[in-house]
Amino acid sequence: GQNIDQPTEMTATEGAIVQINCTYQTSGFNGLFWYQQHAGEAPTFLSYNVLDGLEEKGRFSSFLSRSKGYSYLLLKELQMKDSASYLCAVRGDNYGQNFVFGPGTRLSVLP
């Protein structure tokens, strides 16, 4: 089976940097994904890591350590519109058949 853990809530200030952690235990590993979800809306893809290291995409970066079962999403220069839930998801064995979402971290960006 798979287990994914994230902090429930985080608060940060506009313009700051925030790091959202995700730890996972899986029976197999074929990639880790981060999604952003605004309240009542569909999750949208942010980043994908399959090898160890940092992937940078503009203000967002995601890091993966497979040996530690650990990832983080780093958001820089926070904007009010970044207030949303951030979902960590792991694709395990059998592509497409074992894709599990974490509970999500609700980020509030304050002025």
Added chain:
Amino acid sequence: DSGVTQTPKHLITATGQRVTLRCSPRSGDLSVYWYQQSLDQGLQFLIHYYNGEERAKGNILERFSAQQFPDLHSELNLSSLELGDSALYFCASSGGGSLNYGYTFGSGTRLTVV
């Protein structure tokens, strides 16, 4: 527009009734997944279809069923509805070269059971 179309966007129905939610995947995607998201809860995987065949089942109730048709659109049928079935139901699709990008989600159907 993500390319995944879900209808209807909103649905209000009474307990004991049956409803059908519809999903058209992104062009070229063969896989369709259904997820349920209750208020302030995470995404709960219900079922996965690939090219018309059921591939995996999650925490799907026996009152719920789904199918994927030859044109690849999918329907999720919810019957004997209970108040606790009120939730957002998302459809997602993958495949067709989008493997590295996980799933593409539709905008969801908000079901309210009264």
